[in-house]
Amino acid sequence: MKLLRQGKSSASGDPSQSMRTTTGNGIDTSRTIHFTFDGRRYAAHPGDTLASALLANGVRLAGRSFKYHRPRGILSAGAEEPNALVELRTGARREPNSRATVTELFDGLEAASQNRWPSLAMDALGINGVFSPVFTAGFYYKTFMWPAAFWEKVYEPMIRRAAGLGRAADEADPDIYEKATTFCDVLVVGTGPAGLAAALTAGRTGARVLVCEQDSLPGGRLRAEHGEIGGMPGWQWAEQAMDELRQMPEVRIMTRTCVFGTYDGGTYGALERVADHVPTPAPDQPRQRLWRIVARHAIVATGGIERPIVFPNNDRPGIMLAGAVRTYINRFGVTPGQRAIVYTNNDDGLRTARDLHRAGATIAAIVDARTTETPLARDMAQLTGAKLFMGGAIADTYGRLGIHAAVIREHSGLTQRVPCDLVAMSGGWNPELSLTTHQRTKPVYDETLCAFVPGTMPAGMRSAGVANGTFATPDCLREGTTCGQDAAQACGFSATVADLPAAGTESYAIVPLWHALPLDRPARTGKAFIDFQNDVTAKDVRLAAIEGFRSVEHLKRYTTLGMATDQGKTANVNALAQMAEQTGSSIARTGTTMFRPPVQPVAIGALAGAARGRHFKPDRLTPTHDWATEQGAVFTANGLWHRAQWFPRPGETHWRDTVNREVRTVRTAVGFCDVTTLGKIDIQGPDAATFLERVYVNAWRRLPIGRARYGLMLREDGFAYDDGTTARLGENHYVMTTTTAHAGSVMQHLELCHQWLWPELDVRFISVTDEWAQLAIAGPKSRDVLRHIVDPAFDISNEAFGYMAAATVTICGGQEARLFRLSFSGELAYELAVPARFGDALARLLMKVGAPYGIAPYGTEALGVMRIEKGHPAGPELNGQTTAHDLGMGRMLSTRKDFIGRAMAARPALTDPARPALIGLVPVNAGDELVAGGHLLPAGAQATAAHDQGWVSSAAWSPTLNGWIALGFLSNGPARLGETVMVHNPLGNSVTAARVVSPVFVDPNGERLHA
Amino acid sequence: MRLNCPCCGPRGLEEFTYRGDATVRRPESPTAPAQDWVDYVYLRDNPAGPHRELWYHGAGCRSWLVVTRDTRTHAISDVVRAVDVARADKEGAGS
């Protein structure tokens, strides 16, 4: 019958909000909005959180626990919530593990419980509770010890099914995220009484103040309590203070912004939830914004987090933190129960009875762990008519899907069962001091407060209010004011402090209470949870202590206590206090685990920000890119660069057809290729030649103006680093080229050599890679083509402009350009550099004037084939593990000067002829393919590492030789020309016989270069 | 972390590249004893405390900097231009 009635209510869309019994200071009851939870539709008001709206509608069951699948409700009213984790939204925006307590409700929100099957009320895996011994402390480690097959077949599937929190969306996140940086004099985190007092005081000095509040509304606990400040309700005073702050030109207020981490040098991380509280962000609006805040001084006024009390079966829905109960009543107008038990060890918890009573609830009992009656306890019992149990405890609870009774143990030891639908518990408050500890400064234990308070503070940081262990409102206001004054003064602003507003002082009077029942009588009745999110019980902590995992860091790893989304915010102190009791140590000496950022979960999307896809890896396009695209080029990635790989023509069915045609075109006529990506560094100064002598292995002093030279650079450890040509354009003017890959690092290397090693040299550099478009024009007809482009005033005949010549010329009737007679292909060839903006035009011009000569563009693949045919080393050869000797350039190493790498390159092991050195390879059986990466072994040797004598570094089909060719490194290679070796390719499962030959396959005497 | 570049002022870590120990100096001659070169190229102390190290302001003024950083706390106590340190060292060695 009951089920039917519920169904009807749902279908008719007549939600009741039966628990909305009073008005709240944070909601707008004039408007009603709707949401769904597990498919059912409910009503709520703007200002509600999902948690307050669920409670308003009498929904107590919010989720299932992680290991035991126990029914769980809403524990807290804040970011510390361990239980009420839900999935929000659907489809691509589905977001798991969202805390219902901080989820701002909007009209149409779809939420679903997680970790349950088939339904929240009937969870089949609740049976995990029966098998719970399996899941006790250290279960991951213990089960891993079992036979592997058992793990694989039984445990892993079981744990995967049972555990895990929520489901991520299956589609890409459609929202955008932003990153931003801001600077301030004083950062104030939190807008409770301490934070607002600090912000007002600092703001009035004219300092640049940034106020961050994670909530949508200011006030912190002022919204949850009845207290007055300055003759008005605390929350009104908070709003008034915010209004004043908004008027200050140097003050910036950021709400919905959680400062989640303290980093080095006064840097803070913050997450602004820009559009989490609306169905979808507005067009171009980010969903969240990740802030880096650089603050000269920071005031942490982040308040506190209440501790649960550890008692048997303390996890049933309806058992809540007392402070949360007051929040729901006073801020949201929701009374979470009609018949309540208040269970506390301090005066603050007692006041919950008053607020519940005012909201119309019955107080069934006040259980106060303190043995001596306080005046407030007596007053509260009198006011509410509740029975008062001083020195009492809750010994057990009942109710499958929500509490319906508790067993109260009187101080005398007698027990009685008391019906109830709500337990409001307070084990005292922990200052929320995470931000003060991220720089490895440790909190200290305060015996009076039974809590850790900030210890040594990082430079520039102060804490105020509850976060600092200061609980009474007048003291919070005073401390905030002092912090704001000090911080502003430290930034050079003079502060005059206004009179503090009046506020009532409320007592606290806490006594330690780490377990409701004496330790010598461990509860047989049920699990007493410490960490609700990870299902860690008091028994697990005992077990960890018995098994020797006594350090708090071990306790955490062994029991998983304090892990996952809430990081044990409600659990840690209870756990370490129990560990201290178990080990006979003090809480101070037991200490806390290290807190690390983030204080609250931060979505990966926010950390990635805009750096997704092409914004993560931007495209770097050559000056001829658009032209190459028009030509139908196929592009390849070369670092960030996109380079034309080949230019297919109609009728070419395989890329190799295209590449072969491009190679033949260059070898028989003329082709051109964009080589702009090579690094270009302009070097000027009277000591430029001396500098080049020191960074290159070879000599540079006698290079004449108008000539270029190949240069090899080593690293200081003697291995080859980079190569390229450097041309001398003037008396003190050189232009260096580097490989594409090392363009940036060579620049950095040159700067280091100059600034750190040889500051006395008068030389300067600048990278001009992007300033010049550089095209290689190669082939026997290249000069003929260039004659149509280079102005006639410049003689480019072989006699006047020979191999390795370099000059500044003009082209096309006066346009300045640089012409180099360089050849990577081995043909008569030039490189022509023009200002980058003319690169596209130059390509089009070459096509036009080159047409009669049969010109064709070629891509990086043909470039690679031709350099292998010519035996030029490239990236696969200059791999950071080869030396000049290995590359056949040992003779280039000058002995008449110092240069980077000279001393270490001379080490005997680096010049040992037995080192694998550069050779060429051709297959013994024509047509056999040679594969780069293959290992070189002597003919007939077993394929073992002991026989490994080298490797194939580059291989290609050579259209010029009409067969496969390769470059490789072979032990004693240059002395073994003509020998047959075996190329082992274990990946392709092939063994190919190859003959060792000179690495220069084409034009070994270099006649074409000089043609 | 932020570094106070002598040329550019306080700037975020992402503008800089770390290189390493600024206390080792390159031997004067390629014919210096092999051990000197090995020490220079490979041997590094790993102090817990203030350490002088080379950083490059690649996204700023392109200065190499000698940064004194406490390896335990990341506290930066000094940032100077490497070129000034190198010049002073050479003058000191020459006098």
Ligand SMILES: [Zn+2]
């Ligand atoms: Zn700089």
